Amino acid sequence: MFLPPTPPENSNALETSPSDTRKYRHVTLSSNQLPVLLISDPTTDKSSATLSANVGHLSDPPKIPGLAHFLEHMLFMGSTKYPGENEYNSYLSSHGGSSNAYTATEQTVYYFDVLSPHLEGALDRFARFFIDPLMRADAVGREVLAVDSENAKNVQNDSWRMYQLTKGLARDEHPFRKFGTGNASTLRDGDLTGHKAEKGLETSDGEEKMTEGEGEKVDESRVRILREALLEFHGKFYSANTMQVCLLGKESLDELEAMAVEHFGGVANKNLVPPAFPGTPYGTDQTAKILHVVPIKDVRYIDLIFPIDETNSHYRAKPTQYIASLLGHESAGSVLAHLKQKGWANDLSAGGSNNCSDFSTFSVTVELTDAGLEYMEEVVEVVFAYVNMMKETGPQEWILRESQTVSANNFQFLSKRQPIDYTQNIASCMHLYPILHILSGPYKVFDYEPGLITSFVEKILPQNCIIFVVAKTFEGKTSAREKWYGTDYDIADFSPEQMKKWTEASVLSEDMKELHYPARNDLICTDFNLRESVSNTRSLFKQDVPSLLMDSPCCRVFFKLDDTFKMPKLNVMISMRSEVAYESPKSANLTLIFVEVLKEHCMDFSYHASMASLHSVAYNAKSGIEMTISGYNEKLHVLLSKIVDEFKNFRSKVEENLFERIKDKTSKQFKNFFFKQPYQHAVYGADICIEEKKWTIQEKIDALPDLTIDDLKEFSERFLSKFHIEMLVHGNASKEEAKQIAATLLEGLNPEAPSELPVTQVVKLEQGNEYAYRFREFNEENTNSSIEILYQIGRTNIAETGMLVFVNYLINEPAFNELRTQESLGYIVHTSVKTNGNDIKSLLILIQSDSFDPDHCDKRVEEFLLRMRTTILEMNLEEFQANIGAVVEQYREKNKNLSEESSKYWQEIGRSSYNFRKHLLIAEEVEKITQPEALAFYDRYIAKSGKDRRKFSVRVYGKNHVSSIDTILSDVILIENLVDFKKDVGFYQTQEPFDFESMESVV
Secondary structure, three states: OOOOOEOOOOOOOOOOOOOOOOEEEEEEOOOOOOEEEEEEOOOOOEEEEEEEEOOOHHHOOOOOOOHHHHHHHHOOOOEOOOOOOOHHHHHHHHOOOEEEEEEOOOOEEEEEEEEHHHHHHHHHHHHHHHOOEOOOHHHHHHHHHHHHHHHHHHOOOHHHHHHHHHHHOOOOOOHHHOOOOOOHHHHHOOOOOOOOOOOOOOOOOOOOOOEEEOOEEEOHHHHHHHHHHHHHHHHHHOOHHHEEEEEEEOOOHHHHHHHHHHHHOOOOOOOOOOOOOOOOOOOOOOOOEEEEEOOOOOOOEEEEEEEEOOOHHHOOOOHHHHHHHHHOOOOOOOHHHHHHHHOOEEEEEEEEEOOOOOOEEEEEEEEEOHHHHHOHHHHHHHHHHHHHHHHHHOOOHHHHHHHHHHHHHHHHOOOOOOHHHHHHHHHHHOOOOOHHHOOOOOOOOOOOOHHHHHHHHOOOOHHHOEEEEEOHHHOOOOOEEOOOOOOEEEEEEOOHHHHHHHHOOOOOOHHHOOOOOOOOOOOOOOOOOOOHHHHOOOOOOOOOOOEEEEEOOOEEEEEEEOOOOOOOEEEEEEEEEOHHHHOOHHHHHHHHHHHHHHHHHHHHHHHHHHHOOEEEEEEEEOOEEEEEEEEEOOOHHHHHHHHHHHHHOHHHHOOHHHHHHHHHHHHHHHHHHHHOOHHHHHHHHHHHHHEOOOOOHHHHHHHOOOOOHHHHHHHHHHHHHEOEEEEEEEEOOOHHHHHHHHHHHHHHHOOEOOOOOOOOOEEOOOOOOEEEEEEEOOOOOOOOEEEEEEEEEEEOOHHHHHHHHHHHHHHHHHHHHHHHHHOOOOOEEEEEEEEEOOOEEEEEEEEEEOOOOHHHHHHHHHHHHHHHHHHHHHOOHHHHHHHHHHHHHHHOOOOOOHHHHHHHHHHHHHOOOOOOOHHHHHHHHHHHOOHHHHHHHHHHHOOOOOOOOOEEEEEEEOHHHHHHOOOOOOOOEEOOOHHHHHHHHOEOOOOOOOOHHHOOEOO
């Protein structure tokens, strides 16, 4: 029995958003001083909890790198009360839930969600992580392999490599240097001196045994010592008084409080002081350095890193946010605009990084062109010239006030998020903000403190800078190698000439006189009134799905008022569909370049709009060009009008230097695809095989060099002369305003109606056959292999879709547990429902492994599916119905915000199905499924002997397994030539045109 919690001193003092109807209470449990933030939301479908422990990898023992991260893994694997290794995840999976965790520098964060009726059961299992974790020896041995596989996934990733290189430059005595992920070498083979093995430790089946990896055995005594190190770390750093919990559910605050007392009251309070790491990682011996770094991808950028004081305590004024808003601006007069005009840069970002309790850093990252790499010193000079202007003129109050206004608006109209994201964010914030500002602190700018801003700007100077210059051109020219990832680099002091040039940089010089502060933002919203039909609670009619507002040969518009969230926000989604967009690799490239150049033309006003929380996104697609404009509705039409003007003026405005810069950027992006993860290459391989017209990356690369600016001008005219618009207007707008938005685009561009619209045909695999497409991993240094397996079902009706969704749900968690956790096949094990084209469904299973080749993984999948059939057959009715209920509730789950709702509608529009109630209809069909029906479906499409089974796999062989690529596969049709394969098997017929006359319309 636990004591009641301490009466919350400031339980009602949390500043909440005026639009937030949830109830909050902050309590500290009397039994152990654990702070808990309770959130009561009677409308929620899912409940969630997050626990943030105030310890991360900076606290790793010096000789066991990765121990904090390894402990994060191990806490999932059983407790004294719930000894089953998979008990927690199995419970969540059976009740529509999910979970995850991460280890940062100073926090380890654990979180889950679950269907609301099952919160207490999930909470009881979750809390035992921190009360009586088992950490069995056999699980320890296996999970070492999981951590090693996770690290192997990251070794060829430039972001991870640069992060560790940055850390490795820190002072020898500072813990920021540590390697936080860990791997088999640091955990299994590291120096465990000082840790003693306990005797008589049992495995999950009560037997003592060796832990096996691929081709080797993990030394049992070392596993036992590692287990002791885990228990010691847990005992030393996991204490209730240094943890933070956020709990969200349907229950009242009193009921949630009782749950917190019951389930978390047993977490031990050791009265610990959170670990502290005083002093900057970078002293004067570490700064004023320049590093030339060889990346994996063909990227070119410079990263300027400035060690600064911690910023958490300055959350009211947010000084680094002010600095970042100016250095990262993209409108006229900005650093980036100047660098683009020179042809030296494609992109720039600025902001705080490595934010810890005792130190932080500020970074400016510039993506360079080839010319920018050549003029790297001048690029750095431009950055320092702008900083020096900021120093000379001092903080500009009007800039701060604009930011303050927008941040206050955003907090006032803060949309709901998924509960699992919300509790995770709040639990992390509970370490950083006083109770009053746990919710508002991350958003609002409370104070203008020019002196504080100045003190941080003064830190942005050459003497306090480390510069990373990253490019492939340094390959073979470096002399140092980073320990954990093998990154090649050189390091040197700034030369006296560089120091002088950058220190004296000035906007008054002839080359930089175009640099200046941004113009005042005229797109900040001031009218937040809701449209009468939205706010009028007297209305008896509630429009639950979009209706057809306009339908002409050129334009089809769907419209829905927001009568659910009642926010002054609007989402406008636009598809400009044309057959010319993807008729050849050349036209696919031109569509992409067209969009990228257009975005550059819009940058001056679109960046101002984004700073006012009015966002525009445009991208190329197989069907044409897609755009989304979203945010406060008051000035959305202004932004759209400006974008339409840029479309109209495109041909006359596009310039040779911009075209060539974007063309070069596109070339680099294509080539860098080959350095993505092997599982991404497997997904790509499946798509180019299964879809009729899918240009390969190499075909696009080959078509790129000969493109000219005249090709782009001609293509833009051809595209804009004839296309079809589909549009969704959803949110705070009247139907008249929706029509005017459509008219802005339609009348502004005045396209002809196309005679045909693009259609994606999908390969129809032959019944009873198994196909395989295999190739070597494009990045020959990547040790990981991957396999994607598709079990093609075909074009499905709602009932069949529901059955496929349900079968995937049944196998999802067992696949992860058996293939990833028990068999240690690889860090990535994933199942899902795959859609090719608009409506051809498959069951997808995806694995990435550095330990086993794709052929072995395929065999293990087939063995798993055989066992899974038995599982379905022998499942008791109660468990079967629990899984049915979980899927039904997921598909009936209410949208959390306007964007989530819009996205579901837009997906149906994009797939030309227009079934806006599909989720509810699928739920109805799933509710009817019986166990014999599920087994019959499984036997027909998934089981090896199934009469309608159509299996297709893509096998990608990484460095560790390339010798297996020519293994003879029995009873498998190998795909050698994609054209011949598609010709031989044929395609599904295209879907029937939708009958729009049957759709409800709005007059």
